[in-house]
Amino acid sequence: MRGYVIPILGLALWGSAISFANAQPSPPQFGSWGVDTAAIDDSVRPGDNFFLYVNGKWLKTAVIPSDRSLIGTLQSLRILSEQRMNELAASLDAKPYDQLSGEEKKLRDLYDAFLDQRQINARGLGPIKKTLNYIAGLKTRREVATAMGRPDLGIPSPFSDAIGSDVKDSSKYQVTFFQGGLGLPDREYYFKDDPGLAKMRDAYKAHLARVFSMIGLSSPEKRAAAVYDLEHQMAEVEWPREEDRDADKTYNPMTFNELKALAPEFPWTALIAAGGITPNSPAGPRIMIVAEKSAFPKLAKIFARTPLHVWRDYVAVHYVDSNAAYLPEAFDKENFAFYGTALQGNAAQLPRPTRDAHLLNDLMGDALGKLYVARYFPSSAKAKAKELVNNLLKAYDADIRTLAWMTPATREKALYKLHHFTVKIGYPDHWRDYSKLVIKRNDLIGDVRRWRQFDWDRNLVRIDQPVDKSEWNETPPTVDAYDNFLWNEIAFPAAILQPPLFDPQSDNAVNYGGIGAVIGHEISHGFDDQGSKYDATGALNNWWTPADRAAFETRVKALGEQYDSYEPLPGLHINGANTMGENIADNAGLAIALKAYHIALNGKPAPVIGGFTGDQRFYLAFGQIWRAKVRDQALRQQVISSEHSPQQFRVIGATRNQDEWYAAFGVKPGDKYYLPPEQRVHFW
Ligand SMILES: [Zn+2]
Numbered sequence: 001m002r003g004y005v006i007p008i009l010g011l012a013l014w015g016s017a018i019s020f021a022n023a024q025p026s027p028p029q030f031g032s033w034g035v036d037t038a039a040i041d042d043s044v045r046p047g048d049n050f051f052l053y054v055n056g057k058w059l060k061t062a063v064i065p066s067d068r069s070l071i072g073t074l075q076s077l078r079i080l081s082e083q084r085m086n087e088l089a090a091s092l093d094a095k096p097y098d099q100l101s102g103e104e105k106k107l108r109d110l111y112d113a114f115l116d117q118r119q120i121n122a123r124g125l126g127p128i129k130k131t132l133n134y135i136a137g138l139k140t141r142r143e144v145a146t147a148m149g150r151p152d153l154g155i156p157s158p159f160s161d162a163i164g165s166d167v168k169d170s171s172k173y174q175v176t177f178f179q180g181g182l183g184l185p186d187r188e189y190y191f192k193d194d195p196g197l198a199k200m201r202d203a204y205k206a207h208l209a210r211v212f213s214m215i216g217l218s219s220p221e222k223r224a225a226a227v228y229d230l231e232h233q234m235a236e237v238e239w240p241r242e243e244d245r246d247a248d249k250t251y252n253p254m255t256f257n258e259l260k261a262l263a264p265e266f267p268w269t270a271l272i273a274a275g276g277i278t279p280n281s282p283a284g285p286r287i288m289i290v291a292e293k294s295a296f297p298k299l300a301k302i303f304a305r306t307p308l309h310v311w312r313d314y315v316a317v318h319y320v321d322s323n324a325a326y327l328p329e330a331f332d333k334e335n336f337a338f339y340g341t342a343l344q345g346n347a348a349q350l351p352r353p354t355r356d357a358h359l360l361n362d363l364m365g366d367a368l369g370k371l372y373v374a375r376y377f378p379s380s381a382k383a384k385a386k387e388l389v390n391n392l393l394k395a396y397d398a399d400i401r402t403l404a405w406m407t408p409a410t411r412e413k414a415l416y417k418l419h420h421f422t423v424k425i426g427y428p429d430h431w432r433d434y435s436k437l438v439i440k441r442n443d444l445i446g447d448v449r450r451w452r453q454f455d456w457d458r459n460l461v462r463i464d465q466p467v468d469k470s471e472w473n474e475t476p477p478t479v480d481a482y483d484n485f486l487w488n489e490i491a492f493p494a495a496i497l498q499p500p501l502f503d504p505q506s507d508n509a510v511n512y513g514g515i516g517a518v519i520g521h522e523i524s525h526g527f528d529d530q531g532s533k534y535d536a537t538g539a540l541n542n543w544w545t546p547a548d549r550a551a552f553e554t555r556v557k558a559l560g561e562q563y564d565s566y567e568p569l570p571g572l573h574i575n576g577a578n579t580m581g582e583n584i585a586d587n588a589g590l591a592i593a594l595k596a597y598h599i600a601l602n603g604k605p606a607p608v609i610g611g612f613t614g615d616q617r618f619y620l621a622f623g624q625i626w627r628a629k630v631r632d633q634a635l636r637q638q639v640i641s642s643e644h645s646p647q648q649f650r651v652i653g654a655t656r657n658q659d660e661w662y663a664a665f666g667v668k669p670g671d672k673y674y675l676p677p678e679q680r681v682h683f684w
Contacts (some may be wrong), residue, residue: 029505035624046672069630113443114352148271160180171251196569196636235296241643248540406551488494501515566645
């Protein structure tokens, strides 16, 4: 399901109930009180670039490993989680096979199947020969649409369907159709005038040609040019990201017959039949949701006018690409040369065991997660973390009650929504059942194919059933957090709830500026430019008065203009509209976390530690959690295709709107990122 999943983490501290007094007297992971002060670059004025001030010395010496596109705070947590997942896999391998549970056997067999590159190489293209012949034999557009609709093959398509919560009634599942089918990370890659991207376009065409040649097809360059041209046409008519994140514009309910009338050139019946979706539900004609409505007729016309042989090539090359990791080394390397090196700038691929750990997490993340939490996440941690998140919710409560720009009627509803947030911590209450998944030690391609079908069928069988809101969108070993405003919930997987994001040995101000800001970030998504359109039940349903909406929009616009002005790479600006939800959440999360910290001081002045005031330590911690050094290629991809601003501007963009930050660091007119008080944007 698509949902609304927001990368970035959480957990916090508030009030005297959660005290660090019980902490063991061991030093925090960073510095002597939680911040690595050796990283601070005193030659940079905080008001000129706060990110560089906090992290400058670290940035000068940090080296990005050749197999990563970045290094920094979050990346080190990911590396730790990978190590732990590998330890778990190794412990399964160390046990006698017949002493493992059924689920553990599947984990071990899948792990071993992926690791056994010798066997994979020896089999060559044998395991996909049948599918390649099937693709070569597609004779009609209907058959092409059937191939695209098959859940087991992993083939992209101009139209994809997904089963998830209905945006207007999150207690029901709904089929939604989306635009898609591009091999590059974003439509802008196909036509944006940028020398870096022009190089990537050439590299992409060369990559497609090499794949054609590797599967033994003639005239590979000609085929590659035709597939590229097809994708270019699709990119031209598809919606840009900033429109695609608009919850109202992308909610277009219709019956199946209406969908067919909207874009009659596409064989819709073949597409949905391949996935087992019926045009009718037990209650009558099935209502389906079309996301990028105006693009659909145009994409269908492109589908109809493109020669069949080009579609066969498109399906074949993307089928091979989406399975490259499970094919002989030459295919894996070719795929990495483009998607890893050309697009991301990584010189080396991650070690195969590390990738294997990710595969287990992607395919059987609940089974792996069960082992992960048993070893690395005690239930006491879950209870404590839950309490911490609740304390941030309390700070929001106090804040909403005193907001000057919100009218009493809207304020009541905002509080109601806040009080009905579901908080998920660590791991799910019910684990997913993998008993129907068949994993074979000697059939990796088959394992992945069966998993895709298994995953799809799970959604398919419950399409007309009530939604199970106890489910998670991320697995426990995942270093991330998310907000899902369809279910009015926030979730923090186990792997994010640990140092250096949250360190019980650190000073209070540091935990509030670190993980506290992150929890505040996730909660505030429920009130960002899109989240605020959803009510306490998670339904897309406006609950704001026009006056409140207008006051909010004024702030949104001003914030968007600030981010539009940031230029992470020469000539490449942040898209303020595309990153709006995240920028609001950073702004709001930091403001709320500071309030929570002040409340926790209980009226007493904050101590000075290491020569820094409480507020200074709070902001230093915030700058530290976003510490990162990123390759230019990866940074370009992030600016173009991510809803998150680059780390440097998450720090700069959030702090410069806070009056307390100016006071803490003596930021004055003339400093590069100084904003006059009337231009600072405050939401909460
Ligand atoms: Zn976010």
